[in-house]
Amino acid sequence: MPKLTMVQALNSALKGEMERDKDIVVLGEDVGKDGGVFRVTEGLLERFGSERVIDTPLSESGIVGAAIGMAVSGLRPVAEIQFMGFIYPAFDQIFTHAARIRSRSRGRYTCPLVVRVPYGIGIKSPELHSESSEAFFCHMPGIKVVVPASPYHAKGLLVAAIRDPDPVIFLEPTRLYRLIKEEVPDDMYTIPLGKARIVQEGDEMTVIAWGSMLHKTVQAVEGFDAEVIDLMTLNPFDAATVLTSVKKTGRVVIVHEAPKTCGFGAELSATIAEDAMLSLKGPILRVTGPDVVVPLPKLEDYYAPSVERIRKALEEIMKY
Amino acid sequence: MPEKILNSINITRLEILDATGTVDEALMPRLSDADIRKMFELLTLSRFFDQRALSLQREGRMGTYASILGQEAAQVGSAFALERKDWVFPSFREMGVHIAMNYPLHLLYQYWAGDERGLRTPEDLNIFPICISVGTHIPHATGAAMAAKYRRDNHAVVAYFGDGATSKGDFHEGFNMAGVFKLPVVYICQNNQWAISVPREQQTAAATLAQKAYAYGFDGIQVDGNDIFAVYKATKDALVKARAGEGPTFIECFTYRMAHHTTADDSTRYRQEKEVELWKSKDPILRLKLFMQKRGLWSAEYQAEVDKKSKALIDEAVQRAEAAPPPKPEDMFTSTQEQLTMRQQKQLGEL
Numbered sequence: 064m065p066k067l068t069m070v071q072a073l074n075s076a077l078k079g080e081m082e083r084d085k086d087i088v089v090l091g092e093d094v095g096k097d098g099g100v101f102r103v104t105e106g107l108l109e110r111f112g113s114e115r116v117i118d119t120p121l122s123e124s125g126i127v128g129a130a131i132g133m134a135v136s137g138l139r140p141v142a143e144i145q146f147m148g149f150i151y152p153a154f155d156q157i158f159t160h161a162a163r164i165r166s167r168s169r170g171r172y173t174c175p176l177v178v179r180v181p182y183g184i185g186i187k188s189p190e191l192h193s194e195s196s197e198a199f200f201c202h203m204p205g206i207k208v209v210v211p212a213s214p215y216h217a218k219g220l221l222v223a224a225i226r227d228p229d230p231v232i233f234l235e236p237t238r239l240y241r242l243i244k245e246e247v248p249d250d251m252y253t254i255p256l257g258k259a260r261i262v263q264e265g266d267e268m269t270v271i272a273w274g275s276m277l278h279k280t281v282q283a284v285e286g287f288d289a290e291v292i293d294l295m296t297l298n299p300f301d302a303a304t305v306l307t308s309v310k311k312t313g314r315v316v317i318v319h320e321a322p323k324t325c326g327f328g329a330e331l332s333a334t335i336a337e338d339a340m341l342s343l344k345g346p347i348l349r350v351t352g353p354d355v356v357v358p359l360p361k362l363e364d365y366y367a368p369s370v371e372r373i374r375k376a377l378e379e380i381m382k383y
Numbered sequence: 384m385p386e387k388i389l390n391s392i393n394i395t396r397l398e399i400l401d402a403t404g405t406v407d408e409a410l411m412p413r414l415s416d417a418d419i420r421k422m423f424e425l426l427t428l429s430r431f432f433d434q435r436a437l438s439l440q441r442e443g444r445m446g447t448y449a450s451i452l453g454q455e456a457a458q459v460g461s462a463f464a465l466e467r468k469d470w471v472f473p474s475f476r477e478m479g480v481h482i483a484m485n486y487p488l489h490l491l492y493q494y495w496a497g498d499e500r501g502l503r504t505p506e507d508l509n510i511f512p513i514c515i516s517v518g519t520h521i522p523h524a525t526g527a528a529m530a531a532k533y534r535r536d537n538h539a540v541v542a543y544f545g546d547g548a549t550s551k552g553d554f555h556e557g558f559n560m561a562g563v564f565k566l567p568v569v570y571i572c573q574n575n576q577w578a579i580s581v582p583r584e585q586q587t588a589a590a591t592l593a594q595k596a597y598a599y600g601f602d603g604i605q606v607d608g609n610d611i612f613a614v615y616k617a618t619k620d621a622l623v624k625a626r627a628g629e630g631p632t633f634i635e636c637f638t639y640r641m642a643h644h645t646t647a648d649d650s651t652r653y654r655q656e657k658e659v660e661l662w663k664s665k666d667p668i669l670r671l672k673l674f675m676q677k678r679g680l681w682s683a684e685y686q687a688e689v690d691k692k693s694k695a696l697i698d699e700a701v702q703r704a705e706a707a708p709p710p711k712p713e714d715m716f717t718s719t720q721e722q723l724t725m726r727q728q729k730q731l732g733e734l
Contacts, residue, residue, distance in 0.1 A: 088533065114533050120563055125522050125556030132526020132540075135511065136470060138533070140526075152552070159516045160523065166718045167512045169503040173721070205719050228721040257724070299724035 064246040069239050072214035072247045073103045073179075076221040077141065079251045081111050084139065087225060090117040091126055091143030091179075100145055101181055101240055127153035127178060131160050134176040134230075141225060147182035147234070148191025154199070161230040162205035176230045177221075183275050184320055184352075184367045185238030187360040194357055195274075195321040200232045201298040201330065207231040207256055208297040212277040214245050216295060219254030227256060236274040243278075259301035261308070265290035268314035268380055271305060271331060273297065276318045276368060283373035287381070297327055305331065306339050313344040314380045320367045323351040345383025350376045392597045394590075396605040396637075399612040402665050404673025412616040416680055418463075422611055423675060424689050425459045426668045429479040431693040432488065435701060436478075436495060440646045444705070446497045449476045453609070453641030456667030457573045458543075459483045460614030461634070464622055465541060470531070471510045472524040472542040474517070476573070476640075480543060484508060488700035489707075498710050499718070509538070517578075518548030521557035521570065528566035528631075539625045540568045541618075547578030549595060550586045558633070562599035567625035569618065570596075570633045573608060575640035580653035596633035608638030609667040639665070 067075065081087045089104055089111075095118035098105030108116040119126050123144055130140040144150045150157075157178065164174045184193040200208045209224055209231055211217035217235070224231040262281060267288040272280040277293050284291055290308050294300055309315050315335055317328040328349040335347055350368045358366050399410045414422075433452055439445040451458060458479025465471065465484065473480055481491055486508060494501025494513070502512040514520035524542035531538045548554055549572060561568050574592055576583045589595060596603030606613040614636055621632035639662040643650045675681035716723055716731045723731065 117529075117564075120556075120559055122556045122560060124553055125525070125560050128519070128522025128553060128557060129526030129529060129560055132472075132523035132528075133530045134526075135523065136509075136527040136530040138530045155516070155519060155553075156522065159519055164512070165720065166715070167499060167502055169499050169714065169718050171503045171506075172511065207720075299726060302725060 064248055066244040067214050067247040068241045068244050069211070069214045069217045069235070070101055070103055070241060072218040073221055073235065074105060075247065075249070076218040076225070076251070077104060077107060078110065080222055080225045081107065081115065083251065086137065087139045087141065088115045088117065088133065089141045089143070090119050090130060092119060092121055092145050094118060094143050099143060101237065103179070103235070104143065123149055123152040124156050127156040127161070130176050130178070131156060131164070131174055134174045135164060135172045139175050139225060141177045141179060143179045145181070146192045147180050147194040147196060150180055150196075153178075157200070157206065157230070157232070158203050162203045165229065166205065173228055174230045175228050177224045177233050178230070179233045179235060181237045181240070182234045183236045183238055184357060184363055185275060187363070190359060193363070195319070195352065197234055197297055198321060198325055198327045201327055205229065206298065208234065209256060210234045210236065210273045210295065210297060212236065212239065212274055212293050212295070213243065214247050216254055216260075216293075218247055219252050220256070220295060222251050223253040223256050226253065231256070234274065238275040239278070254295070256296045257299045257301060258296065259292050259294045259304040261304065262291040262293050263289070265312065267312055268316060268377065269305070269308040269312045270316045270318065270377070272318040274320070276320055279368065279370050280318050280373055283370045283377060287377050289377065300331070302334055302338070305335065309335050309339045310342040313342050314383065315343070315347045316350060316373070316376045316380055317347065318350045318368055318373055320352050322354045323349055324354050326351050345380055348376045348380050392594060394594045394603065394605060396607070397613045397617055398607040398610055399616065400610040400670055400674055402670050404670050404677055406612060406674060410616065412612060412619060414612070414615070416678075419675065419680060422459060422463060423668075423671055424693070425463070425479070425483050426455045426611070426671065427689050428693045428696060429455045429459060429482045430668060431697050432478055432482060432491070435697050436492070437646065439492070439701065445492070445495050447645050447647045448495050449645045450642035451476055451478050453662060453666065454573055454575055454638050455479045456611040456671070457608035457614055457636035457638045460611035461541070461571050461618040461636070463615050464618040466539070467507065468509060469538050470524070470527045470540040472520045472527070472540070473510065473513055474520070474544045474548070475513050475515055476545065477513070477543050481510065484510060486510060488696060489703035492700055492704035493707055496704060498707070499714070500707070500710055518544050518551035518553045520544070521548065521553050522560070524568050524570070525557040525561045525566060528561065528568035529564060531567055532564070537626055539622045541571060542568070543571050543573065545578060546572060546574040546576065546583050546586055546592060547581070548572070549592050558596070558599040561631040562601050565628070565630040567628065568631045569621040569625055570631065571618065572633070572635045573638055574635050575638050577640050577644070577650070577654065579644040579648060591635060593633060593635040601631045601633065603633040603635065605635040605637055608636030609665045609670065611667060611671055
């Protein structure tokens with residue numbers, strides 16, 4: 064089995080799915096000739112032609128809006144927004160239309176759309192290239208939000224997202240794009256949306272993370288008897304896996320790089336408080352980015368949770 | 384070096400039928416007497432629909448409604464040129480389009496009475512649900528045209544919107560992409576001069592809306608929006624062009640919103656009654672009637688018959704809409720995604 068980076072695994076998913084179904088088209092800025100600024104769509108233009116791999120004008124709302132029109136009229140578009148900080152102009156299209164078309168038409172029209180978005184901090188990039196605004200999309204009924212944390216999972220989740228009948232925001236942690244290689248099957252396979260995975264089992268605490276924070280978390284838990292959960296899908300998130308684990312361990316630490324206030328950790332905390340309060344031995348702890356504008360690279364390390372900060376929280380929770 | 388003229392544009396305005404009911408025979412599109420009668424009947428039905436909607440709203444039997452009064456020709460005339468399977472992306476003031484496309488009348492009333500089931504387009508039509516958020520559906524038409532072009536299915540795509548929408552970013556993004564990819568799409572603006580209280584002059588400093596198309600590399604034309612023949616001809620020509628792979632067209636229908644913005648609005652706060660009076664003489668139905676009279680296609684008996692038939696259709700539609708069983712609360716859950724999430728299932732159980 065070949066060892067692939069996340070970029071290669073995502074490329075393999077797109078290639079395989081486009082071979083399988085000619086209704087799948089890819090569109091976005093620089094996705095054709097350039098193969099995407101991160102090369103996720105490399106080689107697709109040569110293989111599938113410019114009718115299916117579409118270099119669009121620089122037009123985020125237009126890209127997602129056009130993709131919605133395509134999806135509704137029977138294609139299965141995979142749109143790319145170059146960086147998460149540039150998705151805000153397309154917010155209107157996602158919330159006002161993609162999320163609502165099935166409802167507004169009472170099922171006559173559906174929107175099988177994937178919006179791929181490189182996201183997160185850690186690649187020393189300019190302003191608005193490091194955003195982690197996943198929680199906004201989790202607040203939109205009708206939208207699924209998926210975040211892979213490894214090449215193998217990236218491929219299986221992207222294939223599942225493409226085959227999903229409803230819109231999916233697919234967030235790709237840029238820091239992980241080339242950080243790790245792992246064995247990825249050539250064949251197409253799916254990893255179900257809405258399911259978390261237990262990365263490692265443990266009895267004394269539950270640590271929940273996603274995207275690039277998962278890797279820091281795995282390093283941080285060394286020496287602790289921690290159960291680590293990779294949430295993989297944030298909306299709808301796998302409450303059952305989270306609650307079962309919390310009821311077993313009685314301690315919870317949630318790690319995300321987005322700002323704390325109204326971050327997705329808040330939803331997890333509230334759910335745990337509602338449904339597993341009586342199993343808790345101590346407070347729910349969150350290790351998150353601060354409530355500040357994401358800084359430029361010089362201050363990056365002060366922003367994103369570090370292995371040390373996560374370890375501190377683990378030590379703290381073990382006092383209970 | 385002398386300066387050079389790189390580009391200059393001329394904006395065409397098309398008028399065929401004037402307010403006295405006289406047509407320019409040289410420009411008159413090919414329409415049979417039966418077609419012209421059908422147009423008249425659809426205009427009349429649209430007006431009956433509209434008037435009944437307004438009275439139902441006053442009686443508390445319907446929610447907020449956006450009247451189409453005065454804009455019937457811009458809507459019926461353009462929709463008359465469409466094929467049944469063409470994709471239509473309407474805004475919220477396009478009942479004449481729905482009616483001309485034979486969208487079930489009772490569903491329209493059901494929708495305006497606050498029931499989403501009214502927007503479930505029948506399977507044999509490709510009308511997109513009404514877009515409330517101004518202009519945001521323009522890129523959808525662009526995308527649907529990309530899909531039609533890719534599949535070579537010969538369906539044209541039409542988007543309807545008002546003058547206010549031309550100020551929105553999505554107007555630019557949708558138009559721009561349509562020009563770049565030379566898509567089979569027709570954009571129809573009903574320039575009714577008012578976006579709630581903001582007059583057309585305050586939407587743009589451009590002399591016409593039609594000219595905006597040229598910045599995107601395709602044709603724009605202004606038509607007298609109260610002239611059903613001009614609207615029909617411009618749309619028909621644009622659709623022929625679209626189906627032949629010759630790219631998009633922008634049609635500015637120059638018309639007037641005779642009523643308030645919606646039933647929740649009071650237009651006396653911001654516009655002069657004399658302006659409205661001026662447009663009364665340009666009524667789109669009146670001028671078609673005058674034309675038909677001259678052609679011997681109209682008589683008092685015919686009018687009575689058309690009115691009677693329209694009233695009967697409206698009566699039946701209202702009755703059917705009001706007799707529909709109330710929507711089930713679970714509908715709002717089951718139509719959000721194909722599958723309910725665990726949490727939605729729980730919330731549904733708690734209803």
